[in-house]
Amino acid sequence: MTADFAERYGPAALVTGASSGIGYAFAEELACRGLDLVVTARRLDRLEELATRLTREHxxxxxxxxSDLADPEAPRRLAEFTAAMDVGLVISNAGFGLRRAPHEAHEAAALTELLMVNCHAPSALAHSFIPRLSARGxxxxxxxxxVEGALGGPYSAAYSxxxxxxxxxxEALWGELAETGIDVLTLCPGKTVSEALVKQGFDPSMLDDAMPAREVARLALDHITDGPTYISSEYYATMIEQLSALPRxxxxxxxxxxxxxxxxxxDASLFRRGPDWSCLAEQRD
Structure with a gap:
C-alpha cells in the first residue's frame, strides 16, 4: 500500500498549514508513506522542527x-517555489475560524483574512497545480x-x-478531473483536537466527539480515491444526515x-477560570 501510494502521488507532496493540527498530521502521515514534502505555514520555526524530525525518522x-496565505500573491509564489519539484499531491489544508459570535461582532479585517485563507488560497492553488498534475497524468x-460547510452555521457565519x-x-474539481488519473478529495472533518479548536473556545477534554488530528489525516489519505467528499467522523456524518433530512x-x-x-x-467556563480570554482571540495559525 505504501509503495503504491508513493508511486501514484509521489515523489513529493505540498502541505499548507503544516505547522499544527491536521496539516501537521498530514505531513507526518505522508512521511510515513515515503513521500518527500514541501511544508508551508506562517510559523517557520515550527516547520523547521517538523522538517528536522521527519527527515531523521523517515x-x-x-x-x-x-508563507502567509492571507496574501493574495502567496499561492502564486508557492507554485513558483515548487516549479522545479515533481509535486504529485497537493494538500490544501490551511484555514482558520473565528470565535463563535454574531457575525457583526468580528473585525472586518479578520473576516477578509478568513476569506483569503479559506477560499482564495485553495482556488488559486488548484488553478496553479492542476495543469502540473494533468501533465503527469x-x-x-x-x-x-x-462539516460546517454542509449548512449555514449560525454564530459561525463566515467560517461555515x-x-x-x-x-x-x-466537488466541481472532482467532476472536471474524473477519469484523468487525478484524484480529488474534499475532507470534511468534525471537531478535531488541535490549536484551532482551542482558539475557537472549545475545551477538547470535554468533547467526546473530537478526533485526533493524526487519525483524521490518515483516514483522508486512505480514502483519497473515494471523492468527491469524505466526512472523517461517523458521529458528524450521522448528524449531517439528520440535519439534511429536516426542513432547512x-x-x-x-x-x-x-x-x-x-x-x-x-463563557461561563471562562468566567470560572479567570480573566484569561486568549483562547477566544481572533488569531490563526
Missing part, C-alpha cells in the same frame, strides 16, 4: 517555505473543508460559508439554539 527530503488534490465554498470547489428553516433554528447553548457554557 529519511525523506523536507523543504520548508514560510496522475496525482491528487486534497482540500480540507469542514467559507467552508461551503471549499466543498463546492472540491428547522435545521438552522436547531443549529442556532445549540450554538447559543455552547457559547453560554463556554
Amino acid at each position: 529519511g525523506i527530503t523536507v523543504t520548508t517555505c514560510q 496522475r496525482g491528487g488534490f486534497v482540500l480540507t473543508s469542514s 460559508s467559507s467552508k461551503a465554498m471549499v466543498t463546492a470547489l472540491g 428553516r428547522q435545521a438552522l433554528l436547531a443549529s442556532a439554539a445549540a450554538m447559543k447553548k455552547h457559547m453560554a457554557a463556554r
